[in-house]
Amino acid sequence: MLAQQKQQIIDLFNTALQPIVAGTGLQPSVTLERPRDPSHGDVACNIAMQLAKPLKKNPRELAQTLVAAVLASTEHGDLIASAEIAGPGFINLRLTAAAKQQVVRAVLQEAAAYGKSQLGAGKKVLVEFVSANPTGPLHVGHGRQGALGDALSALFQAQGFDVTREFYYNDAGVQIATLATSVQARAKGFKPGDAEWPESAYNGDYIAEIAQDFLAKKTVAASDGEPATASGDIEDIESIRKFAVTYLRREQDLDLLAFGVKFDNYYLESSLYKDGKVAAAVDALVAAGVTYEQDGALWLRTTDYGDDKDRVMKKTDGTYTYFVPDVAYHITKWQRGFGQVINIQGSDHHGTIARVRAGLQAVNMGIPQGYPDYVLHKMVTVMKNGEEVKISKRAGSYVTVRDLIEWSTGNDSAAQAGDEAPRDLTRGRDAVRFFLISRKADTEFVFDVDLALAKSDENPVYYVQYAHARICSVLAQWNGDEAGLNAVDLSPLTAPREATLLAKLAEYPEMLQRALEELGPHQVAFYLRDLAGELHSYYNAERVLVDDQAVKMARLALLCATRQVLQNGLALIGVSAPTRM
Numbered sequence: 167m168l169a170q171q172k173q174q175i176i177d178l179f180n181t182a183l184q185p186i187v188a189g190t191g192l193q194p195s196v197t198l199e200r201p202r203d204p205s206h207g208d209v210a211c212n213i214a215m216q217l218a219k220p221l222k223k224n225p226r227e228l229a230q231t232l233v234a235a236v237l238a239s240t241e242h243g244d245l246i247a248s249a250e251i252a253g254p255g256f257i258n259l260r261l262t263a264a265a266k267q268q269v270v271r272a273v274l275q276e277a278a279a280y281g282k283s284q285l286g287a288g289k290k291v292l293v294e295f296v297s298a299n300p301t302g303p304l305h306v307g308h309g310r311q312g313a314l315g316d317a318l319s320a321l322f323q324a325q326g327f328d329v330t331r332e333f334y335y336n337d338a339g340v341q342i343a344t345l346a347t348s349v350q351a352r353a354k355g356f357k358p359g360d361a362e363w364p365e366s367a368y369n370g371d372y373i374a375e376i377a378q379d380f381l382a383k384k385t386v387a388a389s390d391g392e393p394a395t396a397s398g399d400i401e402d403i404e405s406i407r408k409f410a411v412t413y414l415r416r417e418q419d420l421d422l423l424a425f426g427v428k429f430d431n432y433y434l435e436s437s438l439y440k441d442g443k444v445a446a447a448v449d450a451l452v453a454a455g456v457t458y459e460q461d462g463a464l465w466l467r468t469t470d471y472g473d474d475k476d477r478v479m480k481k482t483d484g485t486y487t488y489f490v491p492d493v494a495y496h497i498t499k500w501q502r503g504f505g506q507v508i509n510i511q512g513s514d515h516h517g518t519i520a521r522v523r524a525g526l527q528a529v530n531m532g533i534p535q536g537y538p539d540y541v542l543h544k545m546v547t548v549m550k551n552g553e554e555v556k557i558s559k560r561a562g563s564y565v566t567v568r569d570l571i572e573w574s575t576g577n578d579s580a581a582q583a584g585d586e587a588p589r590d591l592t593r594g595r596d597a598v599r600f601f602l603i604s605r606k607a608d609t610e611f612v613f614d615v616d617l618a619l620a621k622s623d624e625n626p627v628y629y630v631q632y633a634h635a636r637i638c639s640v641l642a643q644w645n646g647d648e649a650g651l652n653a654v655d656l657s658p659l660t661a662p663r664e665a666t667l668l669a670k671l672a673e674y675p676e677m678l679q680r681a682l683e684e685l686g687p688h689q690v691a692f693y694l695r696d697l698a699g700e701l702h703s704y705y706n707a708e709r710v711l712v713d714d715q716a717v718k719m720a721r722l723a724l725l726c727a728t729r730q731v732l733q734n735g736l737a738l739i740g741v742s743a744p745t746r747m
Contacts, residue, residue, distance in 0.1 A: 167209060167672050168272055169283075171265060172198055174245055179213060182235035186228075192220060200673075207250070207258035208266075208669075214255040225255030233257060266665065267656040269672040273727035274652040281675045281734055286327030290503055293319045295510035296427070297334040300414040301345045302370060304421040306546045306613065307512055309567040312427045313602035314543060315510045317687035317739045324738065325682055330504070333429045334495065337411050338436045344368065345414075346407035352377035353400045369563065376413050380406060388415035390432040421567045426595055426740055438494050444486060447494035447529065448479065456528040471524035489518050493525035500526070500533050507538035508685065513608070516542060541685050543607040550615040570598050574618040594618075596741045600627035603739055604691040621747075623702075626695050630732065631744050633698035637729040638745040640710050644722060651723040658720040663704040667728065670700045674731050678738075687739065694735045701728050 179196045187194060194217055201210045214229035221228065233249045247262040273280045295315025298308050315331065322329045336342075348367035356362045358369040367373075379386070380396040386409065387393035394412035397405040422428070438444045448464075451457050456467045457479065464480035479490050499507050519540055526533045548555045548565045550573060555565055575594030597618035604626060605611045623629050641648065659668065674693065681689035710721045733743045 167198075167200075167261065167265075168269060169675060171245060171261070171268070172209075174241070175209060175211075175259070178236045178239055178241055178246075179211065179232065181239065181241075182232050183213070183217075186221070186231070187217070190221065192217065200676075201258060204669075206252065208261045209259040211257040211259070212255070214257060218255065226251055229255045229257050263660060263665075264657065266668045266672070267659050269668055270656055270659070270723050270727045271652065273671060273730050274723065277730060278734060278737075280730065281678050282324045282326075283675070283679070284326035285679070286322060286325045288328075289326075289505065290328045290330070291322050291506045291508065292330045292332055292499055292502075292504040293322070293508045293510070294332045294334055296422070297336070297511070298418060299336045299341050300411045300418065301341050302368060302414065303372060303566040303568065304418055305564040305566055306548060306570055307543070308421075309425065309570060309598060310543050310546050310602045310607075310611070311510045311512075312422070312425055312567070313599045313739070314541060314607055314687060316427050316599075317603050317690065318508065318510070318541070318685060320738045320740070321678060321682045321687055321690070324678060330431055331429045332431045332433055334433045334435065335415065336435045338439060338491075342407060342411060345410050346403055348373050349376050349380060349406050349410045350400060350403060353381055353406070372414075372417070376410050379413065380409050386413045386416050388412055389419045391415065391434075424568050424571050424591055424595065425598070433495070433498075435491055435495070438491050438498075443494045443498060444491050447497055447525070448486075448490065450529045450531075451479070451493075451525065454528055454530055466521070466525060466528065468521050468524035471520075471527050473520040473524050477521045477524075489521045489525065492518065492522050493529075496522060496526055496538060497529065497531065497533075499538070500531060508541060509538050510541045510543065510607075513542045513544050515540075539685065541607050544610040546602070547610070547612045548615065549612055552616070555615075567598070570613065570615070571595055573615045574598055576619055592742055596631070597625075597627050599740045600630070600691060603687050606686065606688050626691070627741065628747070629702075630694045630698040630736065631742070632747050633701045634729055634732045634736070634743045635745055635747040636705060637701070637725045637732075640705075640725055641722065641729075644711060644718075646722070648726055651719065651726050654719040654723050655716055656720050656723065658714075658717045659724055661708055663700075663707045664721075664724060667700045667704050667724065670697050671727060671731055674735070690735055690739050694732065697728070697732060697735070701725075701732075 175198060176196045183194055183196075194213060196211065196213050199210045201207055214232055215225045217223070218225035218228055229251045233251065237246065237249060244262050244264045246265075247260045249257060249259050252258050293315050295311045296304065296308050297311075298304055304312075319329045319331050344364075344366050345368060347364050351362065351364055351367060352374050354362075357374075358367070381398055381400075383396045383398040385393050385395040391412065394409045396409045399405065451466060452464075456470065458465050458467065462482040463478045465476050466479050468477045469475060477489065478487050480486055496507065523535070523537065526537060527535060548570065557563055557565070571591050571594040573594070574597040575591050598613075601613055601618060602611070617625055618627070619625075621628055659665075677689055677693045681687055708721065710718065710725060712718050712721075736743045
């Protein structure tokens with residue numbers, strides 16, 4: 167049901183309610199739902215059950231009064247075909263065939279804008295995702311974050327929000343020091359297994375590549391930040407650190423390029439210390455009286471804000487614990503005017519949520535409870551040739567995003583360092599993006615490379631893209647003027663499969679809003695698979711290019727509308743819509 171039609175029905179019920187609630191002080195709110203069982207009708211309303219008790223009326227009798235008034239109104243026109251009372255007072259409505267067919271007209275008129283709205287106009291949202299430590303290539307967990315974050319950002323944009331995609335670099339702390347000593351050891355000629363090799367060092371081949379370029383005194387530059395030129399001096403640990411961090415930020419840029427993900431802003435953890443924001447956050451918490459000293463450490467009373475125990479902020483050695491710069495970082499998000507912030511992170515970050523939120527509440531800046539929102543995702547297991555893949559040669563201990571894209575493209579050789587992605591990686595990128603949002607974030611996921619390469623109905627991304635290509639093939643055979651389809655007579659669309667396909671097209675805008683409200687972009691992938699299924703079933707049940715001109719044109723319009731919705735949905739999740747397969 168289209169939004170305009172939904173509002174028309176709500177207006178009809180409100181008009182019917184006016185004489186019933188007059189003088190009672192009641193202000194009823196009419197809501198419409200889609201019945202779980204399609205055989206019950208197209209629209210369900212429980213307003214009679216809501217009002218029966220305060221009005222001291224029998225709910226079924228009240229429902230009958232409302233239905234009679236609605237159907238007696240001349241305003242319902244060609245919208246409502248029939249109504250019936252079910253159970254204790256549910257009102258089930260059936261729409262006319264003409265009303266259901268109007269979705270085709272709406273899709274063809276609105277085109278790429280179908281499903282979009284301005285619900286979020288004037289509201290700013292920041293979505294932070296990937297945010298990998300610059301200590302190695304992006305792994306498949308980062309890939310899942312990339313797919314989720316980019317799709318969720320697109321959902322917000324589709325509803326009119328001003329969205330900022332942000333990548334937060336943890337470029338300070340112990341892991342960066344370990345990176346520097348790892349590269350230094352390689353530059354000195356040591357390798358994993360040698361007695362001189364640091365126990366905590368990173369072991370991937372990429373460490374050797376960084377060391378080699380450092381000794382060659384090369385210059386590297388990331389997408390955001392100053393270039394770094396290596397000194398070549400193996401004792402210059404600061405030059406090694408700066409060069410290695412910039413080198414790996416550039417590597418991650420290439421991973422994101424291959425994945426088709428772009429960020430609006432990059433934020434460095436090191437800047438929080440450099441600009442005094444960490445110290446300012448600590449001072450604000452101390453001034454608020456929510457800290458105390460014990461055993462030589464500074465503690466935050468997080469139990470006052472729902473945490474299970476108080477947390478150390480500043481350790482006895484004078485360094486800050488992990489969540490303190492996070493608190494400072496989120497204060498900057500609030501100060502930058504982001505009333506809603508969503509963090510997409512691995513489920514291993516669950517323990518930091520309570521303490522970060524506690525810190526934000528404690529600084530007394532008016533930051534609301536529950537800020538920021540979190541979408542936590544479970545791990546991804548990669549299967550290839552029927553076996554689990556646990557490591558990448560370059561990364562040393564995990565599968566990288568570029569490995570997954572290369573494999574899913576059909577190229578078994580992983581992308582090399584410095585590869586600017588000259589090959590067409592569209593197929594692999596499409597598969598990885600679709601697969602990684604095709605399950606709820608909080609469920610574990612098995613990425614089957616063999617399935618991603620399969621040209622069969624079992625491969626969900628192939629199944630959806632083939633639906634789009636199949637429609638393109640029919641329209642090419644017809645070879646007519648698609649612009650004229652918007653004005654054709656849609657009344658011949660009465661076959662059962664047509665009715666089902668029309669209903670699925672009408673669900674798209676509501677699905678988008680529901681996915682946004684629940685922060686669940688997986689619902690887009692679910693919907694696209696269902697829509698593709700309805701299209702394939704329709705194609706197998708009914709011929710489109712029939713001799714009857716009126717039927718043919720109506721069916722072509724239906725196919726054209728279906729193609730448009732497939733395009734819109736695939737674009738939201740960053741997947742292409744091929745015209746040929």
